[in-house]
Amino acid sequence: MKIDKYDWQARILPSLLAFIPMVWVINNLFFTDLSILETVFFNGISLLLVLVITLSYLVREISKFYQDRIFAKSGMPSIYMLMNYEMYFSKDFFKRYVSKINKSFKYKINKNDQRSWQEAFELVLADVRDSQFILKLNIRYGFLRNLLGSVLISWVILFFATLYLYFWPSNPELLRQALVLLICYSIPILTMKKVIVKNGEYFVAKVVSEFVSSK
Numbered sequence: 001m002k003i004d005k006y007d008w009q010a011r012i013l014p015s016l017l018a019f020i021p022m023v024w025v026i027n028n029l030f031f032t033d034l035s036i037l038e039t040v041f042f043n044g045i046s047l048l049l050v051l052v053i054t055l056s057y058l059v060r061e062i063s064k065f066y067q068d069r070i071f072a073k074s075g076m077p078s079i080y081m082l083m084n085y086e087m088y089f090s091k092d093f094f095k096r097y098v099s100k101i102n103k104s105f106k107y108k109i110n111k112n113d114q115r116s117w118q119e120a121f122e123l124v125l126a127d128v129r130d131s132q133f134i135l136k137l138n139i140r141y142g143f144l145r146n147l148l149g150s151v152l153i154s155w156v157i158l159f160f161a162t163l164y165l166y167f168w169p170s171n172p173e174l175l176r177q178a179l180v181l182l183i184c185y186s187i188p189i190l191t192m193k194k195v196i197v198k199n200g201e202y203f204v205a206k207v208v209s210e211f212v213s214s215k
Contacts (some may be wrong), residue, residue: 003053006135010142015056018150021157021181028174029161055153056146063149070193077200078121079114088205097212121204128210141196141203148192151185158182 003012074080081087085094101107105123110116128134158181165175 006139006142007056010139011056011060011146012052014143014147014150015052015059016150017147018055018059018153018157019052021154021161021185024177024181025157025161028171028177029164059146059149059153061149062152063146066148066152067145067196070196071200075114076118077197077204079117081201081204082117082121082208083111083114088201089208093212097208100212121207124211125207128207128214131210134207134210137203137206141199144192144196144199147188148196151188151192155182155185155189158185 071077075083085091089097098109101109101120101124104127105120107120107123109120125134129138158178162175162178162182165171165178169175
């Protein structure tokens with residue numbers, strides 16, 4: 001399996017955030033007499049890599065599910081921004097965008113069809129995808145989207161760990177640590193929706209701009 005720059009930075013890196021509470025829970029609640037690092041190295045560093053990559057796929061699926069829920073009413077930014085272009089682009093600029101799609105791909109947009117707008121945008125994205133600037137923005141959006149899934153997994157793990165430590169108290173210090181981690185992972189959940197929407201809109205605007213300005 002080939003892992004490219006996007007995979008590392010947008011999928012695997014945010015997944016490591018979910019790995020932190022997993023390591024904390026395993027090391028403090030299950031292997032209290034053995035360091036988790038010793039366990040990992042005993043089984044081989046390759047095991048850790050496999051676990052992280054597997055976790056990244058789970059994070060991605062959860063993130064895509066919540067992304068779809070965030071945009072369930074409005075549709076993706078690539079749809080509502082272009083169907084309501086007057087709110088985001090000048091009339092002249094947008095006419096150039098539609099005209100260039102027709103000229104470059106021989107594709108005529110059905111202005112009342114959401115799927116048509118999405119298909120046109122996917123053609124545009126494929127055309128400018130190799131741009132370093134667009135790749136950077138794509139990685140940033142992917143990172144933030146997958147960060148949401150990673151945080152949600154972490155929150156669930158820490159929530160049940162906190163309940164366990166509260167109802168079966170054995171170490172007050174561990175309970176305090178679990179509460180601190182739970183609060184820390186709760187904060188992004190409250191703000192990620194707005195962050196994802198704004199970054200999604202910014203990404204679409206820059207893809208459209210890159211396409212129109214390209215030769």
